[in-house]
Amino acid sequence: MNNKKISLAEKLGYGSFSISCNIVVQFVSTFILFYYTNVFKISPAVAGAIVSFGVIWDGINDPLIAHFADNHRFKNGERVRPYMLYICVPLAITTILMFMPFNMPQNMKPFYGMFIYVIFYSFTTFLRLPSYAMPILATSDGMERISINTYTSGGASLGGVLASVLCWPLVRIFSGVDTNGDMINPSRGFPLAAAVIGVFVIVGALFSYFTSRERVKPKNENEEKLSLGKSFTIVMKNYNFRWNTAFSTLYFVNNALLTSTLVYYCSYVFKDSGLTTYVMAAFAVGSIIALPFIKRLDKALGRRRAMMLGAALIFISKIPFLIFPMNVFAMYVNAFIMGLSVALNIVTFSTTRAEVADHVEYENNRRIDSMVINFMGFLNKCGTSITTLIIGISLQMAGYNADLKIQPQSVTTTLIGLIGWMSIAMSVVMFYCASKITIEETVKQMSREKELAAEQLLS
Numbered sequence: 001m002n003n004k005k006i007s008l009a010e011k012l013g014y015g016s017f018s019i020s021c022n023i024v025v026q027f028v029s030t031f032i033l034f035y036y037t038n039v040f041k042i043s044p045a046v047a048g049a050i051v052s053f054g055v056i057w058d059g060i061n062d063p064l065i066a067h068f069a070d071n072h073r074f075k076n077g078e079r080v081r082p083y084m085l086y087i088c089v090p091l092a093i094t095t096i097l098m099f100m101p102f103n104m105p106q107n108m109k110p111f112y113g114m115f116i117y118v119i120f121y122s123f124t125t126f127l128r129l130p131s132y133a134m135p136i137l138a139t140s141d142g143m144e145r146i147s148i149n150t151y152t153s154g155g156a157s158l159g160g161v162l163a164s165v166l167c168w169p170l171v172r173i174f175s176g177v178d179t180n181g182d183m184i185n186p187s188r189g190f191p192l193a194a195a196v197i198g199v200f201v202i203v204g205a206l207f208s209y210f211t212s213r214e215r216v217k218p219k220n221e222n223e224e225k226l227s228l229g230k231s232f233t234i235v236m237k238n239y240n241f242r243w244n245t246a247f248s249t250l251y252f253v254n255n256a257l258l259t260s261t262l263v264y265y266c267s268y269v270f271k272d273s274g275l276t277t278y279v280m281a282a283f284a285v286g287s288i289i290a291l292p293f294i295k296r297l298d299k300a301l302g303r304r305r306a307m308m309l310g311a312a313l314i315f316i317s318k319i320p321f322l323i324f325p326m327n328v329f330a331m332y333v334n335a336f337i338m339g340l341s342v343a344l345n346i347v348t349f350s351t352t353r354a355e356v357a358d359h360v361e362y363e364n365n366r367r368i369d370s371m372v373i374n375f376m377g378f379l380n381k382c383g384t385s386i387t388t389l390i391i392g393i394s395l396q397m398a399g400y401n402a403d404l405k406i407q408p409q410s411v412t413t414t415l416i417g418l419i420g421w422m423s424i425a426m427s428v429v430m431f432y433c434a435s436k437i438t439i440e441e442t443v444k445q446m447s448r449e450k451e452l453a454a455e456q457l458l459s
Contacts, residue, residue, distance in 0.1 A: 006144050011151040013211030014134060017084065018155025019162065020204025021131050024095055025124070026163035027197050029256070030280070031171070031190070032098065033392065034263045036113065038402045039186045040101055046110055048392015054117025055385030058125060059378040065125045066374030067228045078214045080130040080137065080370065088205035091123040092198025099190035125374070127205065130212075132373040136354045137214040145354050146295050146347065153294075153346045157287035157339070162200075168263075168277045170196055181274070216367075231371045234364050240439045241356045245376045247307060247433040248349045249383040250426045251342075254314055256387040257423045258283070258338060264395070265415050268407045270328055282332045286339025294347045307348045307434035313341035314427035322420040334419075352439045359439075362446050391418060 036047035074082045098116050135148040175189025183189060226234075235241055259280075266275040298306045317337035324330040353376060361367040398414040400407060 006139055006148060010138070010211050010213075011148060013208040014148055015151040015155035015158070016204045017131055017208030018152040019159040020201045021128055022156040022159030023163045023200050024091065024197050026159060026259070027167050027194070028095065028098065028120070030163070030259050030263065031167065033260055033388070035099060035190055039190060040109055040113075041106075041402070042109055042113070043396065044392045044400050045396035048389050048395075050110055050113040050117065051392070052385040052389035053114050054121055055381050055388060057118050058121035059381030059385065061122055061125050062374035062378040062381065063228065063232065063371065065122075065129070066370035067231060069129055069370040070231065070368045071226065080133045081209065081212060081214055083126045084130050084205040084209040087123055087127040088202045091120070091127055092201045094120045094123055095198050095201070096191050096194045099194045101187040125377075129370060129373070130208070132350075132377070133369050134212055134214070135350065136357050136369050137216045138212065140216055140358075146298065146351050149347045149350045150291055150294060152350070153343050154288065154291045156346060157284050157291065157343060163280065165277060165281055167193060167197070168274070172274075226366065226368065231368055232375065234360060234366070234368065235371050235375050238356055238360055238363075240352065240359070240437060240442060241372065241376070243433050243436040244349055244352045244356060244439070245379050247311075247430055247437070248376060249380045250430040250433065251345045251349065252380045253383045253387045254338075254423050254426050254430075255342070256384045257391075257418050257426070258335070260388055260391050261415050261418050265331075265419065269326065269412050269415065275328065279331055279335045283335035283339040283342070286336040287343040290340045290343035294344055297344065298348060298351070303348060303352060303440050304434060304437045306344060307437055308431055310341045310345040310348060311427050311430035311434055313337055313344070314430065315424055317341065318420050318424045318427075322416070325416045325420070352437065355439050355443050359442055359446060394418065
């Protein structure tokens with residue numbers, strides 16, 4: 001056990017790393033579909049398929065890279081922290097290449113999109129390993145883990161604010177804007193904005209690398225390598241892993257339903273793409289406001305009820321939007337309440353994930369943090385990829401045409417259904433999944449059994 005109190009500098013490092021990771025992910029997830037359809041001139045269905053392919057690959061590579069990480073040690077004995085140092089620059093370069101409108105035949109564009117997605121998400125998985133695993137490996141203390149996850153969640157929210165406030169305006173500044181407010185040269189604007197985002201990635205990763213340490217060591221320092229199938233079996237048989245993963249997957253589906261459609265909704269329903277910045281800012285501000293209360297909520301309500309509250313907030317956020325779908329203020333309220341739920345959901349399912357990793361080690365005498373994290377990530381991303389594909393196909397079927405400034409009414413109806421009704425349905429299932437979580441009881445039982453075993457050794 002390592003119950004060392006984590007310094008403020010180290011926690012700020014985790015926060016900065018989370019900021020940089022989430023800026024790049026938010027930038028790509030929010031704008032790539034729009035970039036493909038409106039700049040790269042790919043049809044919505046094909047663009048949706050490309051994004052889905054990329055996210056599916058992101059999910060597939062999660063357990064593969066996790067298996068490698070769990071069976072690999074760097075020369076200093078660490079498992080994941082050095083990835084911050086080695087991957088940040090390649091990821092920054094790849095982000096720029098994602099938004100480079102190379103002159104190529106139309107039939108080659110989907111293949112280029114899929115190729116660069118594979119590279120981008122491979123680097124992303126390696127870089128996010130320390131983001132997810134370090135709260136587990138930095139300390140064994142439950143309260144310190146919640147504190148670290150609060151900083152990482154705060155970083156994610158602040159990354160969302162920066163992405164919301166900076167990304168779209170950066171694209172427009174670098175593109176140039178005409179008297180009608182339309183971008184003049186988005187083919188230049190997107191890659192230059194991506195370059196700025198890449199700088200954030202490098203700075204955040206390096207700051208975290210030089211302020212953090214891995215302290216939690218496996219019980220068995222001479223662990224044998226596990227096969228991928230064995231690791232999968234160990235993780236999937238854990239009751240709380242299954243329900244926590246279902247909950248987190250639906251959380252990411254709900255996020256995708258808003259972030260991947262928002263630029264379309266603001267551009268064609270509100271007739272002002274610039275509103276995307278302010279709506280996403282409301283989303284991120286809600287998350288930041290909620291952060292100081294999460295630790296107390298988790299303690300007062302317990303993990304299960306806190307997660308149920310997170311799901312309920314998503315449901316509540318959709319009510320004003322569905323009543324007044326053409327009202328900008330209703331969209332702000334929707335985004336703000338969604339932001340409140342985001343902070344609560346991320347901290348609770350991330351802390352539950354850390355406790356699941358402890359329980360897996362206790363039951364199997366083998367620490368496989370990366371597998372716990374990345375099998376969960378694999379399923380999360382499968383849900384997100386399916387959602388993105390549904391969005392692309394739905395827009396295509398509704399008659400979306402990037403060359404039209406005014407879209408058919410069916411496009412508006414489709415967007416309302418995706419942002420509102422589909423999200424409500426997902427939140428109901430999230431609520432049920434949260435009700436099945438028993439991690440607190442499991443941790444207490446595990447602690448009692450460890451104490452009893454220690455007493456027997458002393459007697």
